[in-house]
Amino acid sequence: xxxxxxxxxxxxxxxxxxxxxxxxxxxxxxxxxxxxxQWRVLRVLAESGPLExxxxxxxxxxxxxxxxxIIKAMEEREFISRNKVKDDGRRAxxxxxxxxVALIEELSPERAAIYEAIEKRxxxxxxxxxLDMLESLIQSESAEG
Amino acid sequence: xxxxxxxxxxxxxxxxxxxxxxxxxxxxxxxxxxxxxQWRVLRVLAESGPLExxxxxxxxxxxxxxxxxIIKAMEEREFISRNKVKDDGRRAxxxxxxxxVALIEELSPERAAIYEAIEKRxxxxxxxxxLDMLESLIQSESAEG
DNA sequence: AAGATGTAATTCACATGTTAACTACAAGAT
DNA sequence: ATCTTGTAGTTAACATGTGAATTACATCTT
Numbered sequence: 001x002x003x004x005x006x007x008x009x010x011x012x013x014x015x016x017x018x019x020x021x022x023x024x025x026x027x028x029x030x031x032x033x034x035x036x037x038q039w040r041v042l043r044v045l046a047e048s049g050p051l052e053x054x055x056x057x058x059x060x061x062x063x064x065x066x067x068x069x070i071i072k073a074m075e076e077r078e079f080i081s082r083n084k085v086k087d088d089g090r091r092a093x094x095x096x097x098x099x100x101v102a103l104i105e106e107l108s109p110e111r112a113a114i115y116e117a118i119e120k121r122x123x124x125x126x127x128x129x130x131l132d133m134l135e136s137l138i139q140s141e142s143a144e145g
Numbered sequence: 146x147x148x149x150x151x152x153x154x155x156x157x158x159x160x161x162x163x164x165x166x167x168x169x170x171x172x173x174x175x176x177x178x179x180x181x182x183q184w185r186v187l188r189v190l191a192e193s194g195p196l197e198x199x200x201x202x203x204x205x206x207x208x209x210x211x212x213x214x215i216i217k218a219m220e221e222r223e224f225i226s227r228n229k230v231k232d233d234g235r236r237a238x239x240x241x242x243x244x245x246v247a248l249i250e251e252l253s254p255e256r257a258a259i260y261e262a263i264e265k266r267x268x269x270x271x272x273x274x275x276l277d278m279l280e281s282l283i284q285s286e287s288a289e290g
Numbered sequence: 291a292a293g294a295t296g297t298a299a300t301t302c303a304c305a306t307g308t309t310a311a312c313t314a315c316a317a318g319a320t
Numbered sequence: 321a322t323c324t325t326g327t328a329g330t331t332a333a334c335a336t337g338t339g340a341a342t343t344a345c346a347t348c349t350t
Contacts, residue, residue, distance in 0.1 A: 296347075
């Protein structure tokens with residue numbers, strides 16, 4: 001079997017797809033001076049409630065060293081707070097702050113509109129199907145495989 | 146319409162999918178001390194022949210500032226060469242060197258085997274279909290949309 | 291020919307990705 | 321009780337991502 005050309009390789013296709021999608025969201029994030037990763041952290045915490053760093057890193061798909069830096073920056077801007085877990089000096093619970101919630105709520109309408117526009121252009125059925133196929137790929141390739 | 150949960154958003158799904166796929170290739174790249182991006186540059190040049198920086202950046206999905214650094218590193222390791230374009234002092238043609246070609250050839254079998262394994266686990270038909278859907282998404286979202 | 295405009299590439303500054311090493315703490319084994 | 325092993329989180333070092341500013345060169349205009 002020939003290796004795929006760069007024009008038809010899964011890693012490249014996934015990378016490009018992500019780029020064209022994120023291009024729609026970047027202006028919104030830039031206007032509020034937060035990065036894509038900080039936005040992911042906020043949304044995960046808003047959805048899931050307080051989490052420990054490891055679990056947050058997993059859910060937001062951010063590596064631990066990056067999360068350490070992101071947490072630090074977001075604490076300084078008071079978007080999140082941290083509380084030590086008693087009985088275990090290593091862990092800490094990270095929680096979204098009221099300003100963090102306010103930011104989420106402020107951006108939600110625009111965020112929904114961007115998603116709608118993408119669905120409209122690409123097709124709602126195809127969109128759902130693509131999500132299913134990606135989930136399936138992630139399943140088949142993650143862990144022991 | 147509600148904004149999607151982080152568990153079912155296109156950007157997150159694309160990111161995770163790429164991660165699980167790249168996890169299979171990273172050990173190979175690490176053994177040869179090249180980065181994922183350097184590997185993309187090599188493959189694009191091997192496939193397309195000599196290119197100018199802007200075109201190479203587009204085809205490899207690498208931003209110009211990153212490409213500048215990558216080119217510098219790869220020139221020092223003599224994987225690629227650069228030749229100024231006469232009649233335009235700004236441009237230069239970047240070309241893969243014999244050692245670059247040798248590296249590609251050395252890695253090709255393992256690369257093909259990894260792709261085959263992915264196809265086998267995920268399904269060849271699904272794999273092709275996913276590539277089609279990603280291409281279609283890229284089409285529908287890129288540029289003017 | 292001089293100035294205005296446009297383009298290719300680089301540089302800068304800062305954030306994140308990535309791997310390895312390290313610290314701090316916890317829990318189990320002897 | 322000490323020692324080992326394991327786990328959570330951080331730090332370090334380097335590469336890349338990202339947007340803005342800058343440099344170098346071309347081209348167009350007048």
